[in-house]
Amino acid sequence: MHSVSTRDDPPRVLAPYVRVGFQDGALFLGFGSIRRPVHDRTLWEPLLRLAGHFHEPRTRAEARSFLDDLCEADTSRAEAVMRLLDDGNHLISAHAYDPADRYSRHSLFYELSGADAVQVQLRLARARVVLLGCGGIGSLVAVTLATAGVGELVLVDADHVELSNLTRQFLFTEADIGLPKAEVLARELQRRNRDCRVLPAVRDVGAGEDLEGLPDCDLFVVSADSPGLTGTVNAYCVRNGTPWMNACYVNDIAVWGPLVIPGATGCWDCRPLTAGAPEGEAELSRLVAGINGRYQAPSNGPVNMLASSLAALDALRYLGGFGTPASLNRRMGVWSHDLMLDGQDTERDPDCSTCAAAVPVREGVR
Ligand SMILES: [Zn+2]
Structure with a gap:
């Protein structure tokens, strides 16, 4: 089944900064401070297959269809796997990374x-x-x-x-x-x-x-x-x-x-x-x-x-x-x-002689 991307379901890819590995009886998803352990062994293979599926741009609907085939109608397992990838910024917009762009890293x-x-x-x-x-x-x-x-x-x-x-x-x-x-x-x-x-x-x-x-x-x-x-x-x-x-x-x-x-x-x-x-x-x-x-x-x-x-x-x-x-x-x-x-x-002192009367003029850039 091929689904069409929509505004609410844009195509995403697995972020190139995601790494996986095994240590102390757990699968570790992610790298650096977003690294988290997955102890449930039944999730390991579908998770790795789904992550590989996202090497190409995929919509959520496409991923869900792929997962349903993998998990053989075990809805809760499919949802758990999808949630693991969704949390932690592991999936990014398909257009977010162009290696040739000067700001790509x-x-x-x-x-x-x-x-x-x-x-x-x-x-x-x-x-x-x-x-x-x-x-x-x-x-x-x-x-x-x-x-x-x-x-x-x-x-x-x-x-x-x-x-x-x-x-x-x-x-x-x-x-x-x-x-x-x-x-x-x-x-x-x-x-x-x-x-x-x-x-x-x-x-x-x-x-x-x-x-x-x-x-x-x-x-x-x-x-x-x-x-x-x-x-x-x-x-x-x-x-x-x-x-x-x-x-x-x-x-x-x-x-x-x-x-x-x-x-x-x-x-x-x-x-x-x-x-x-x-x-x-x-x-x-x-x-x-x-x-x-x-x-x-x-x-x-x-x-x-x-x-x-x-x-x-x-x-x-x-x-x-x-x-x-x-x-x-x-x-x-x-x-x-x-x-x-x-x-x-340096929390605000409401009686500060300098800034007590200051009101938020703007937030962020001009
Ligand atoms: Zn002040």
């Missing part, structure tokens, strides 16, 4: 998260991201977003490439020393994806700076280390209804988030996230400033990569609409020395 990742890869890629192509800071974290977030197909990136940084940057700012070379980071980075991103529109802005981004001249965007990513900048950006973004996220390191800890969506999540000011100077204690404040004024971060390539990759993944999740960003209402950290996962709650 990412498409599988989006499908693995249960999203429609075509829609995710369209959302990314429509998105504009402003990166404040193009150093160790900003440059790696930028190249991850550009090569993933984000449509437009604005790179904001006043610094020039220095010799001591090269341990972690891998897109810069010795030949780039002395050149503006934003411009060198723009050149490197265009070499990697000419479809991404990249606009360099060689300008300062400090606390109290005028952010009004920056273009409207779907997401700000802040990785500049100017003291107080996060508070300035937070106030600006809450006022304008623009989502933003922080990415940084705290010595040995790779940090990303919170991802702030004004009116929907907590903001940077909802809860104290960092230690500050004592209030009303002039002498103590002077002593604190004297110590902190000589601070130099022990910036390390792998820690920069860790923070930037996890921040970029959350940015792609948010912009593309797949999965759930890990840093929604949380400031996350990986302790690189002992691999502990850390998180600070």
Whole structure:
């Protein structure tokens, strides 16, 4: 019997990321975090045959007909087998994966998260991201977003490439020393994806700076280390209804988030996230400033990569609409020395002086 695909029953195929195997007396279906054991031996053969049937595009009706023949009218067994394949994103749209497409491997990742890869890629192509800071974290977030197909990136940084940057700012070379980071980075991103529109802005981004001249965007990513900048950006973004996220390191800890969506999540000011100077204690404040004024971060390539990759993944999740960003209402950290996962709650405080009046302006891309 050959059935016709309909809008409600589109043809699907077995996702290429599905693997099966036997271990400890069970058949394991799937791979990675969606791997699950099937202990009922009567399901093994029909399950494997049905999975093989989906090497070609099949509608649900076609699969059911195939299964009914296999299970000889044992309806409950046929349903159990079908359910095993249906759960866990093992079956994907017949058009979701074209090995020759530049984004094809990412498409599988989006499908693995249960999203429609075509829609995710369209959302990314429509998105504009402003990166404040193009150093160790900003440059790696930028190249991850550009090569993933984000449509437009604005790179904001006043610094020039220095010799001591090269341990972690891998897109810069010795030949780039002395050149503006934003411009060198723009050149490197265009070499990697000419479809991404990249606009360099060689300008300062400090606390109290005028952010009004920056273009409207779907997401700000802040990785500049100017003291107080996060508070300035937070106030600006809450006022304008623009989502933003922080990415940084705290010595040995790779940090990303919170991802702030004004009116929907907590903001940077909802809860104290960092230690500050004592209030009303002039002498103590002077002593604190004297110590902190000589601070130099022990910036390390792998820690920069860790923070930037996890921040970029959350940015792609948010912009593309797949999965759930890990840093929604949380400031996350990986302790690189002992691999502990850390998180600070950034849930919304209804009395927050910055965001109490914020209303959800928009969700997702423009
Ligand atoms: Zn707040």
